[in-house]
Amino acid sequence: EPHVPVWDKTERSDGTLSRSDFEWRAEDNEYRCPADKALRSDRRKFTVPRSGVTKADTIIYRASASDCVSCPLKERCCPNTPNRKIARQVNESARDVARQIAKTEAYARSRRHRKKVEMLFAHLKRILKLDRLRLRGLKGARDEFLLAATAQNLRRMAVWLMPKGTEPAMATAF
Structure with a gap:
C-alpha cells in the first residue's frame, strides 16, 4: 500500500x-x-x-x-x-x-513512524554533521553511516539508561 x-x-x-x-x-x-x-x-x-x-x-x-x-x-x-x-x-x-488509504488509521500510524525516522536523519545531518560523506565508495559510505548511527544510538541509550531527575555530566561533550 x-x-x-x-x-x-x-x-x-x-x-x-x-x-x-x-x-x-x-x-x-x-x-x-x-x-x-x-x-x-x-x-x-x-x-x-x-x-x-x-x-x-x-x-x-x-x-x-x-x-x-x-x-x-x-x-x-x-x-x-x-x-x-x-x-x-x-x-x-x-x-x-x-x-x-490516507483516510485509514494505518496511514496515520505510518505518518507518525515516518516522522520519527526523519527526525533521526535530521539529527544525523545537523548535530553529528553528516551532511556529506567523507569516505569514498559504497563500503566507505556504509561504514561512515554505520559509525554515525552507532554514535546516535549510544547517545539515545545513555538518555534511556540515565536515572530520572539526574543531569548528565557529559551532555555537552557530544
Missing part, C-alpha cells in the same frame, strides 16, 4: 465548483457534473485517431458548450469560460487508491 500523501491542487477557494464536486465514472470514462451532464474526452472524432493524452500526462474532459449555456450552475461552475473542462492524470486511479 502506498503510504505517501497525494498532493491535490484541484480544490478551489473562489467559490466555484472543484473537481471533487464532479463524479468520476470509470465504466463510462467520463465525469458527471452536479447537473448530471457528461464531461468527455472523446467528443470530437479525428480522421487520424489520437490518444488524448497531453504532454503533461493528462486527459482533458470537456462538457458540451450547449449543456453549459443553459445550466443553472454555470456561474458556480465555469463563470469565465464557455464550458467546463477537467484535467485527469493518466495515473489518477492510483492516486484515488492513495487518497482512500
Whole structure:
C-alpha cells in the first residue's frame, strides 16, 4: 500500500465548483457534473485517431458548450469560460487508491513512524554533521553511516539508561 500523501491542487477557494464536486465514472470514462451532464474526452472524432493524452500526462474532459449555456450552475461552475473542462492524470486511479488509504488509521500510524525516522536523519545531518560523506565508495559510505548511527544510538541509550531527575555530566561533550 502506498503510504505517501497525494498532493491535490484541484480544490478551489473562489467559490466555484472543484473537481471533487464532479463524479468520476470509470465504466463510462467520463465525469458527471452536479447537473448530471457528461464531461468527455472523446467528443470530437479525428480522421487520424489520437490518444488524448497531453504532454503533461493528462486527459482533458470537456462538457458540451450547449449543456453549459443553459445550466443553472454555470456561474458556480465555469463563470469565465464557455464550458467546463477537467484535467485527469493518466495515473489518477492510483492516486484515488492513495487518497482512500490516507483516510485509514494505518496511514496515520505510518505518518507518525515516518516522522520519527526523519527526525533521526535530521539529527544525523545537523548535530553529528553528516551532511556529506567523507569516505569514498559504497563500503566507505556504509561504514561512515554505520559509525554515525552507532554514535546516535549510544547517545539515545545513555538518555534511556540515565536515572530520572539526574543531569548528565557529559551532555555537552557530544
